[in-house]
Amino acid sequence: MVRYYPVMLMVEGARCIVIGGGPVAERKVHGLLEAGAEVVVVSPAVTAGLDNLAAGGFIHCCKREYREQDLEHAALVFAASGDRAVNREVAEAAKRRAIPCTVADKPLEGDFVTPSVVRRGDLVIAVTASGSSPALAARVARELEECYGREYEDFTAWLGRLRMMAAAELKDSSLRHAVLRRAVHMMGTDWRLDTDEERIRERLYMIKSQLEGGMDDDRRSE
Numbered sequence: 001m002v003r004y005y006p007v008m009l010m011v012e013g014a015r016c017i018v019i020g021g022g023p024v025a026e027r028k029v030h031g032l033l034e035a036g037a038e039v040v041v042v043s044p045a046v047t048a049g050l051d052n053l054a055a056g057g058f059i060h061c062c063k064r065e066y067r068e069q070d071l072e073h074a075a076l077v078f079a080a081s082g083d084r085a086v087n088r089e090v091a092e093a094a095k096r097r098a099i100p101c102t103v104a105d106k107p108l109e110g111d112f113v114t115p116s117v118v119r120r121g122d123l124v125i126a127v128t129a130s131g132s133s134p135a136l137a138a139r140v141a142r143e144l145e146e147c148y149g150r151e152y153e154d155f156t157a158w159l160g161r162l163r164m165m166a167a168a169e170l171k172d173s174s175l176r177h178a179v180l181r182r183a184v185h186m187m188g189t190d191w192r193l194d195t196d197e198e199r200i201r202e203r204l205y206m207i208k209s210q211l212e213g214g215m216d217d218d219r220r221s222e
């Protein structure tokens with residue numbers, strides 16, 4: 001069993017190389033584009049979906065077999081060809097160049113695995129079963145999609161604005177933390193009305209005075 005260390009990588013503008021052009025490669029490409037990466041696919045044949053992305057200028061496609069120079073200037077490498085020997089070669093070349101690599105058909109040859117992902121704006125939920133069951137990771141992610149619906153995108157953005165204001169205005173850190181811990185329980189309230197800075201300020205001080213007024217159990221949900 002591998003105990004993976006979860007992180008969220010910033011790949012905006014970073015060159016990510018995907019070797020292979022089948023459905024698995026296409027899934028990785030979509031995830032990379034959502035995070036703003038610069039994607040290069042190297043594969044003699046590619047899916048219609050990848051062809052469309054290349055035609056639209058969203059990715060660069062090299063329709064030929066992999067060669068080691070493809071890894072030059074790469075930030076991340078995805079070995080997702082249908083050929084075991086090629087994927088091993090890619091993993092070894094990435095290791096020599098100290099570029100993090102994932103291997104679609106033999107995870108232990110790589111440095112990381114890709115989780116199943118739920119995106120709600122800044123709220124990003126990633127689920128893995130560490131290679132034991134990709135199907136379970138996908139199932140759990142679908143269940144979380146139900147729990148955390150589209151409304152969480154705006155709610156997370158609102159919390160971000162409230163937090164920035166709290167950082168600027170509430171100097172007492174334990175009070176600030178209490179306010180922010182209480183705010184995450186406010187999904188069922190009328191936070192959507194807080195469209196301008198003044199409304200957010202009012203909300204911030206309302207939560208603060210609730211806490212100061214004795215309702216200071218910030219673990220109590222709304």
Ligand SMILES: C[C@@]1(CC(=O)O)C2=NC(=C\c3[nH]c(c(CCC(=O)O)c3CC(=O)O)Cc3[nH]c(c(CC(=O)O)c3CCC(=O)O)/C=C3\N/C(=C\2)[C@@H](CCC(=O)O)[C@]3(C)CC(=O)O)/[C@H]1CCC(=O)O
Nearest residue numbers: 105107113114115116128129130131132133134135137138
């Ligand atoms: C989560 C997801 C993300 C993504 O792909 O980006 C993902 N696989 C997904 C789906 C999926 N993959 C497979 C099935 C069939 C059912 C089953 O096997 O369970 C299904 C389900 C389906 O198709 O619905 C087959 C499969 N997958 C791997 C192998 C090779 C091996 O195990 O050795 C084989 C056998 C191939 C064969 O036998 O031919 C390997 C990996 N797949 C991973 C990720 C990494 C571990 C993640 C983890 O365990 O948490 C890892 C290790 C490497 C990697 O690719 O990063 C995505 C769901 C996206 C979503 O829907 O949200």
Ligand SMILES: NC(=O)c1ccc[n+]([C@@H]2O[C@H](COP(=O)([O-])OP(=O)(O)OC[C@H]3O[C@@H](n4cnc5c(N)ncnc54)[C@H](O)[C@@H]3O)[C@@H](O)[C@H]2O)c1
Nearest residue numbers: 020021022023024042043044045065066080081082104105
């Ligand atoms: N990680 C996962 O989620 C997952 C899921 C299912 C399957 N797999 C494994 O991932 C691999 C890819 O799966 P798929 O369904 O996309 O396979 P696929 O057979 O549909 O596609 C393989 C791709 O690799 C390309 N290719 C072959 N030789 C190449 C080379 N020398 N250089 C570059 N590209 C080359 C082919 O042109 C093709 O586009 C398989 O080994 C499969 O067992 C992984």
